[in-house]
Amino acid sequence: MTPTPTPRPMEHLVILDRSVRVLFHPVLIASLYLLFVGHNQPGGGFVGGLVAGAAVAMRYVAGGIEEVRRLSRFRPWTILGAGLLLSFVIASVPLLAGDEILETALFENEVPILGTVKATSAVFFDLGVYLLVVGLVLMVFEAFGDEPEQRTTPPTEERG
């Protein structure tokens, strides 16, 4: 087999860079699509989040950790925490209405142009999962994505 070269994020390859930039937003939109159709078609918050994570990974391959950091004003752990919080808040909302925890509510509305739109509160629960997965991916890049040479101390082995 042919050895695959290790990716070198800090090298700028113009064609790669451009094509990733072109692809990035469509992939993000696809991930949102997966999130919102998830209740009735293949998809869902987890898959959507992973696809968004794949989009981030492309940016990483093209531009390294700096490129990933430039993507969002929010730090990875903020996104992760926001996702977790959203899911748990959505889970507890039915309590206020005197229902059981995690009870799903159905909203049906007539929206101009789109016609009847059905949505369940589960979509927001799923949105929390989506955000959490995106935050998770960002955190992995944050943890392992910077150049090994930049480390002030060598990576310490765990005991043993």
Next chain:
Amino acid sequence: MSTLLVLHAVVGVGIVAFGTRLGRRALLLGVLPSAVTLAWLATQLGTLLDGGVVTESLGWAPRLGLSIDLRLDGFAALMVILVAGIGVAVYAYGMRYFPPTAVAVGRLAGLLTLFAGSMLGVVLADHLIVLYTCWELTSITSYLLIGNDHTSAKARAAALHALLVTAGGGLAMLGGFVVLAQATGTYRLSEILAAAPSGRAVDIALVLVLVGVMTKSALYPFHGWLPGAMAAPTPVSAYLHSATMVKAGVYLLARLAPVFAVVGFWRPVLVTVGLVTMIGGGLRALRQTDLKLLLAFGTVSQLGFMALLFGLGTPGAVTAGCVLLLAHGFFKAALFMVVGILDRQTGTRDIHELPPLGRRWRPVLVVAVVSAASMAGLPALFGFVAKEAAYGALIDAGLGGTWFVVGCLVAASAITTAYSIRFVWGAFYRSRRDSPAGVGDSLQPAPPSVAFLAPAALVAVPTVALGVIPGVLDRLITAAGQSLHSAAGSVHLVVWHGINAALVLSTVAIVGGVVLFVLRNPVGRVLQVGDRLPDGGDAYLAGLRILNAAANRTTGFVQNGSLPIYTAVILLTAAALPVATLLADLPWPGWPEAAADPGHLLVACVIVGAALAAAVVRRRISAVLFLGVTGYGMAALFLIRGAPDLALTQVAIETLSTVMFVLVLRRLPDRFERRSAVSLRAVRVVIAAAVAAGVFVFALVASGNRVADPVSEEMVARAYPDGHGRNIVNVILVDFRALDTAGEITVLAAAAIGAVALARAGRRPPALRSSPSATAPPLPEIEERP
């Protein structure tokens, strides 16, 4: 009622999160929930005084039997008066106690509010799980409050001691609760008490609950944490460690005793524990030179008194306990505040170092004398009323050994009187004798401002007022007593009962106390022996040492650091356990029909080939890519079998995990290490083959031997009507099994935080160790924006 709890939680968390910059002014915000609680209690008082009960129930997971049941009766109202009433005074006191620039007062204010909410939860809870949760929340907030000065190693150690003892006792109590609930079929305290279960299991449950009670209320032999907790700022000590939190134990005891006191071991145990605690704590108080420690041991002693009274469970005893509970809350909170004032104005609270205090300190002296006299049980004060009621109840109870118990009680009261005198003498009179005559007022420490003394004075008012006209409490105490014991009659509190046994006993105790104080030097020499005896604190330290040693040994054995051994143990366990049960009786289902499909076979060959390749290649990156191929192969299989959802997830996971592998691989050598010895490799191959065979057989047999209808059929049927979705997988994830999903995303979040922490270990800047300052510490590197 639930609104009150939510209010406490919101205000408390809000202050902790955003209010740290407010400094001392955060106390003004933190007091609001307590004030609202007092006002609300006032509106309910009419119902309560007529013997009524206010209940509320919020079912949050009714099918699990979990609901938030709250219940306010006369006895709970007494506790609410202490929690919210003393709370308001403590906040006001804190406004002057803390200097304007004090560190972390904002956080302290928020934690105090959270504590008040938790304590309110304990006394209002009717559901045992709610009670337990709030109980442990008070332990946790107490831990944070004792350790509020996190730069002090002593405060941290004391906080940990308190947490380990009280939370550990709480765990034992939880075990007892579960057994009690199993025995009666309900978690509602009021229903359990009404059912009055009995039997061996219930006896064990009661022992466990009593452990919780004894740890929380610092009864012997678990009292060691309470003196240490005096490392907390004085407002915290006054509030948590004398007026409220330590009373949670006796509170629960009071609820249980009227029903369970008939159990054989109950009264002997509680009377013994109560008397030992009373006398032991009192004797230790007599030896203290630090006024705050003196009060702490005095609190231990008084808690023993309350445990004794409530533990008896007779109508008279629980009623007397209610009076004592209230009286102790008032006089002890005022005394703690006086110590805090002395500490702030003179810089010391040691009776050997306190300077002489002159005429301008007279208002403080009055508050101290009144409260200490109430503690000693002097007539015309509230403490006297409580003590008279206690003696009367004991004599009327007519239990075996009454006169022995009463004798011990008189001795303990004499000790109480002696340390009460010692408190006032040590604080105000001892130094006068030593100092040269004619020291001018100008050289003396400045007396406290009016606003500083006012809360203490205010708390001392009921001590006097209720001592003179205790009759105003008749209806409240009657309601409280009747809510504990159905046979409790109506109470009539009076100052003067005429000359009876109780009065004689009181007199003996007071005279004995004065004699003890006068003979303090010889008595002190005798008591020195007691200082060398081991006590709860030593047991705690020894326990910690044993625990640490055991943990070290276990870790050294279980985690020997060899990755191959870990992997082998995990895999063999996972494969061997199910296969071992299968081998006993192997129902071979035959090959599944899918096995013959040529499409499947092709994909399977690719997967197997890639897996073998991953095992033999020399370069790490190649192994990762081959692993990726096996994953994509699985996705293809899912797709062929009509599971696009699974296939989609599998592809996304595979892609990302390959990227993440590469990230980690950059830090590792390009190639695997030199091959190990042939024998070792043979062992690995055998293990791998055995695990593979086990998993293979298990998967085939398990899926081919279905006896029940698949649960998926019901889910398919209910997905659209109930879950409003056509994608069953997603409906299961976010609706039917949403609780699982919530748990899984929590695990994911924890894993992500752990990964970042591991990867960043060793990169923390040393700046965090710098001296504490009012400004925020420098941000760790992890927070820096590029």
